Ligand SMILES: Nc1ncnc2c1ncn2[C@@H]1O[C@H](COP(=O)(O)OP(=O)(O)OP(=O)(O)O)[C@@H](O)[C@H]1O
């Protein structure tokens with residue numbers, strides 16, 4: 001069985017003394033799967049379910065993630081996200097249904113799935129008594145990277161993540177965010193085709209989070225890798241994900257591009273900042289057929305519009321009424337609003 005660093009405290013992991021060396025060649029993983037990228041989705045889940053005792057943690061999930069996509073798996077605490085990742089990696093047996101990754105059934109092909117994947121789960125999976133450099137060297141050996149690859153890739157990642165100066169320090173004394181960065185370096189070390197990131201920016205400062213988001217986008221965009229991301233940061237999901245699945249109590253509530261989910265949450269909106277807005281003007285705006293709702297708040301006019309609405313006509317109406325318009329912003333519901341709407345609907 002391949003090593004599962006960070007896959008869970010109870011899972012088999014390589015020991016720092018090297019007694020459980022991985023039976024796979026990571027170098028083969030680099031650049032694999034070109035044909036799958038074009039034809040088969042990297043992940044396919046069909047009526048997948050997992051019970052713990054009588055409790056349904058994952059309940060009839062069906063979805064597919066095309067290769068090269070950043071898939072955002074969103075849901076409240078305890079909704080089944082981490083359990084789904086563990087099912088996909090073959091770390092848990094499904095109670096019902098099927099998960100297929102790279103065309104391999106997770107029950108039968110877990111070794112191959114893990115060989116071609118990297119995973120950052122809830123536990124960072126680092127050896128606290130080793131230095132940062134030693135940790136990466138150790139995992140590089142487990143992935144059977146050559147000495148040169150270990151050195152070069154380790155150096156590249158440590159520098160990139162801003163850990164180079166601290167490479168000779170023991171990880172045990174590091175802050176949560178610093179460990180998280182090193183754990184990300186561990187995940188990317190063998191250049192996996194599929195990367196599971198379970199709340200990767202939790203505990204990172206805003207600069208480090210933005211930098212990681214940039215890296216994730218580059219991994220999927222430039223390098224064509226597939227990323228399975230869970231996050232409670234919905235702005236992050238909106239920015240990064242080409243496909244989003246929303247889960248609650250183990251069931252999939254919605255699946256689509258963030259724009260589709262936002263569009264489903266409501267029509268277009270506009271916000272007009274102006275001086276001299278009054279109740280009479282508000283009443284005239286409300287009378288217009290393209291305006292679904294209009295509200296005046298702190299000198300801003302907030303509008304929910306119907307599809308195809310002409311904001312210029314509304315601005316002209318305000319100016320004609322004597323208002324001084326300073327700013328007009330158009331937009332739609334945010335992913336966060338769409339998410340909260342879904343949670344309310346299914347309460
Ligand atoms: N090994 C287990 N034994 C019993 N119950 C479990 C086990 N693993 C998970 N569960 C339960 O399954 C449900 C889903 O847990 P999971 O960790 O998948 O949630 P999550 O969506 O990742 O939540 P969070 O956002 O808090 O990380 C929870 O109610 C949890 O208690």
Ligand SMILES: [Mg+2]
Nearest residue numbers: 081082083198
């Ligand atoms: Mg979780």
